[in-house]
Amino acid sequence: MQMHRRQFVCGDCNENHLTRDSMETHLKAHHHGLFSESQLPIVLDMCDRPIDDSEQSLCILCGEEMSLSKLQSHLAMHLEDIALFVLPSSVEDGEADGGSKMTNQAAKLKSEVERDGDELYGFSKAVNYETTGI
Incomplete structure (x- = not known):
């Protein structure tokens, strides 16, 4: 958690900032001239601290x-x-699939198939045209 919960503490005035960008703005506004632009990333790294667990x-x-x-x-x-x-809610259905749990949606579809007999998900079963002669 300490890698995610960081703060930036100014070494000159002990002011705390929650983001690197905020600390950069602070350093440029209040401590301009103490370091060059090329030194800024190093100064920001030096200001980086973990937040105290008791805070x-x-x-x-x-x-x-x-x-x-x-x-x-x-x-x-x-x-x-x-x-x-x-997670989908479950319905106990001991006979549906060997005692395991089945989702409400699956149980509803199964009961519709059992009730309608020849329809599955609102579609009729495919007809084998070779055996029916159609």
Whole structure:
């Protein structure tokens, strides 16, 4: 998580910035002339710091404030909820396919085929024209 949660701290005035671009703007505006344009990438690298684990941070999904150390498991919970939400719901159907679960859509299509007999997904079964003589 420390590779993703970074901050940029100015070495002269201890001002914190969340993005490299913001720090670059700060350095150019407030510390102009202390370094050349070619030195700027090196200075920015020197300002790059990990955010302290005890620092309070907001969850981007629900807005709850918590320490960075708790945020990882909190976000994992949200991601699991999202993953479970997009999975199709299941219907227990012991006879349908040997006791395994079948999705609602598959169970509905199967019952329609069983009810209609000769139609599958709204289409009639193909007719073998060679054997029917048509």
